[in-house]
Amino acid sequence: MDKLREMEIFVAIVDRGSFTAASEKLGMSAGGVSRAVNSLESRLGTQLLARTTRTVRPTDAGMAYLEACRKVLDTITDAEASIAADPLNPVGTLTVSAPVLFGQRYVAPLVNAFALRYPDVTINAMYADRATRLLEDGVDVALRIGHLGDSSTYAIPLGFVRRGTYAAPSCLAERGEPVHPRDLIHHHCVSFTGVSQPLEWVFNENGSRLPVRVRPRMVVDLAPAAILAAVEGVGITQLLSYQAAPALADGTLQPVLTSFEPESVPVSLLHVERRSTSGKIRAFVEYVTETLRKNPHLQAADATATRTSR
Template identity: 70%
Template structure:
C-alpha cells in the first residue's frame, strides 16, 4: 500500500474511532486497515495510536502526525480538483497558428470573439506562412492547408480551397494571356513558396496532374508580397482562391488558366489531444469549427468530401 493510502487509513481510523469503522469507510478489510497502520508506524518509527479493547486514540506523536497527514491529503485533493477543473473549464494559455492571410481574415475575428467569451484563456496567436510543428513548438491548435499524412496529430476537416493562377489586367494587356500552362515559360512569374515549389507549378489537364517548369522573375515567402507583385504587373502568380478575393473584386487581378486548375486542397484544424483534451482546446475547437466550415471561401468542393477526423501529419 502506498504512503498516501496509509495516511488516508490512519486519518480514517482516528476520525471514525476504530479499525472496523475505518474499513467500512474505505472499503477495505479490517486486516488491510491493520496492515496499513502497522506499515505506517514501522516506516515512521513511532507509535501513532494507543489501542485498548474499548477505544483507539492517537498518541502525542500521532496527534502531531495526524495534522501533517490532513495537510498532505488536502493538498492532493485540491490538486486533483484543480486538474479536473482544468480539463473542464477553459483556462490557461492557448497557442495557435495559421497562415498569414487566412489567419488575418478568418481566424483572428474568431479568436477575438473566443477571448471575449473565455476571459480565463490567454491567447498566443502565430500567423506565419510556414508549417508549424505542433509538438516541437508547443502549438495547441493549427490551421493547415494541404494534404496530410499519418501521425499522432488529429485533424478536424474544415473545407477546401482552390489553387488559382492570377495576373493583373495591365500585365495581360502588355504580354498577352497564356492559354495553356506550358506557355508560362514565356511569361514573368512570381512564385509564392507557401503554395508552390519556386521552379514548378502544378496544374491539371484531363484529370491528370500537369507539372510545369518555370523560371520565376520573383520568389517570395509571403502571400501579400505575391499579391502585391502580381497586382503591380510584375508577373503571373499562383495563390489559394481566398487569398486574392479582394483584388479580384477590385479588378486588380484576373484569374487565368482556369481550365487547368488542380484539385481542391483540404483545410484542416489540427490538434494533438483527442481524448481528455484540456478545456481550452476543446472549447476552441467547438467555438471555431462550424464557423469555419460555413465560410464561403472554404466551400470550393462538396461538403460530402469532408472526411471524419483522423490522424494526420505534423508538418
C-alpha cells in the same frame, strides 16, 4: 528529485531538442537538467540520450522510455484536467497557429471573440506561412492548409480551398493571356512558395497532374508579397482562392488558365492527441469549427474538392 519530475525533464529534452531549450521551458538551470538526466540514467542503468556537441537524440532504450513517460504524464494531466476543468469557464494558456493571410482574415476575429467570451484563457496567436510542428513548437491548435502527415494529431476537416493562377490586366495587355500552362515560359512569373515550387507549377489537364517549368522573375514566401507583385504587374502568380479573392473583387487581378486549375487543397484544424481532453482546447475547437466550416472561402467550387494535394 522525484521520478515524475525526471520524466518531465527527459520528455522536455526530447521535444525541445536540447538541454538548454528544455531548461528554458521548465524554468531550470541547464546544470539542473543535466543532473536530472544523469540521475535518471544511473537509476535505470542504461543510456537514454545520445549526445554530441550539436544534437541530443534518444537511444533505442530512450525511445521506449519516452513512450512510457508520455503515457504516464498524459494520464496525470488528463486526470487533473477532468477534475479541475470547468467546461463553461476554461482556463490556461492556449497557443494557436494559422497561415498569415488566412489567419488575419478569418482566424483572428474568432480568436478575439473567444478571448472576450473566456477571459480566463490567455491566448498566444502565431501567424506564419509555414507548417508549425505542434509538439515541437508548443502549439495547441493549428489551422493547416495542405496534406497532413503528423500521426500525433487529431485532424478536423473544415473544407477546401482552390489553387488558381492570376495576373493583373496590365500584365496580360502587355504579353497576352496564356492559353495553356506551357505558355508561361513566355511570361514573367512570381512564385509564391506557400503554394507552388519556385521553378515548377502544377496544373491539371484531362484529370492528370501536369507539372510545368517556369522561370520566375521573383520568388516570395509571403502571400501579401505575391499578391502585391502580381497586382503591380511584376508577373503571373499562383495563389489560393481566398488569398486572391479581394483583388479579384476589385478587378486588380483576374484568373487565367482556369480550365487547367490544379486540385483543391484540404483545410484542417489540428490539435495534439494527448491534449484532447483539455478544456481550453475543446472549447476553442468547438467555438471555431462550425464558423469556419460555413466560411464560403472553404467551399470548393468543383469536383476537385474530393481530392487533396500538396
